[in-house]
Amino acid sequence: MSNVVWSIAGSDSGGGAGIQADLKAMQSFDVHACTAITALTAQNSLGVEAINAVSTEVIESQLLALEADMKASVIKIGMLANVQQIQLVAEHLTRYKSRWETPPLVVYDPVAIATSGDALTEEDTVDAIKTHLLPLVDVITPNTHETQILTGVYLIGPEAVREAGQKLRGFGAKAIVIKGGHWDYPKGYCIDYCWYDDEEYWLGNEAINTPHSHGTGCSLSSVIAACLSKGYPLKDAFILGKAYINKGLKSAIRFGEGIGPVAHTAFPHQLEDYPQVIEAGSWLGDELDFMVPDDYNYAAGFSPIDGELGLYAVVDTIDWVELCLKNGVKTVQLRVKDAQSPTLEQDIEKAILLGKQYDGRVFINDHWQLAIKHGAYGVHLGQEDLNVADLHAIQKAGLRLGLSTHGFYEMLRAHNYRPSYLAFGAIYPTTTKDMTGQIQGLEKLRHFVPLMKAHYPTVAIGGIDLLRASEVAQTGVGSVAVVRAITEAVSPEQAIVELKQAIDEQ
């Protein structure tokens, strides 16, 4: 995918919102932003004095120039000043979607200007948006006010938010992000909602108390567009957008007499800036009336691990466990995927004993009941296991808990459980496990590590061989987990020595 993103939006002479905000936000996420300007607004920190719509001819000339040479992977749309502009943009999007070899994703932030020219309050404008534009939109990002204008639903609680989302889908938008910045429910919190592919995602954090929030909507949707262009799934783009805005609000300052703009900083690497993933049973989940499942079983705060995990061998037999421990691997996981294996329990028991004999940390994958029964050092679980494993029992037995994460949403979900370590993957393609659509790459690992390293031991896994081990270790990740780099090596003993050298483990 190309990292070219277009912003079709209005210029804000005050530099805080519109095209100006879009360019800064996209720059922070390292994509190239092109623009097609729809209106020249005259505004400052005190308000909008005029909206000077650009003619459809001039907009079209910008779009044609970009199309000829700099096609976008994602197109972000902001202010459209009148029905003619909406129709023109819809016509062009229709062509891009049907003719381009890689059709662009469309992110639409329906801007309602609050003073003169109130773009979204004209009935024919709203009708044109619903009829012409929304069927072409992949992600719509309205705030509370814009959601109410487009759907007629007043957002008085989570059910109303879901209903509004459903209406927007009914108009054709494929995915919905409803921004809760003006919602104040529960009091003092900012809650945002995302829906796509039949799943809903809720994020929340304490509201950040600043008047200087001009341009947050434009910036959030621009970050979402940039992250989609970089290949992040929407739930991760949503998280990163929120974290970027939170970080920007904390350092926002005024430049005129009125409301200052949200600050544009950089990729958010402080966990404190990130929102919470809201799950059923949590305090925020209760406030939002989320249904708590019958087998609800939440526990947080698992036994800590002293230091980093270093070279981490993930193997499927007792012989491999023994070979690794004997050759100085200090972290080993027994990963038996055949739950019907007749020797399962005896293998787990033996692996745990070997761990004690060689003073190694032996984790058991999946089979947490047997891990507890035989007193393992720890268990490793996936995200789906969080819904079914008895986390209380694992915690009470003092076992360490390692959790898999594939992206930023899962990372924050895992953080709700305060596990003993976090694994991130798959870094590269692998043949050991089907990781289709979940390859993270080194760039995302470079963001994961600084974000989580201060809070957890970190592990990178997936497709890591001897050649790649040092570039992975250079990200600062505390552990490199491998299967084939050891089990398919000509000399596994030699591979262990070389892998340890590559990750600089003494």
Ligand SMILES: Cc1ncc(COP(=O)(O)OP(=O)(O)O)c(N)n1
């Ligand atoms: C260190 C480490 N990281 C990730 C995984 C994957 O675990 P999971 O998501 O539970 O998938 P399976 O391994 O069960 O297929 C792991 N095992 N170890």
Ligand SMILES: Cc1ncsc1CCOP(=O)(O)O
């Ligand atoms: C279990 C697992 N989880 C994510 S990738 C992976 C397999 C890693 O195997 P390899 O090191 O052979 O690529």
Ligand SMILES: [Mg+2]
């Ligand atoms: Mg597992």
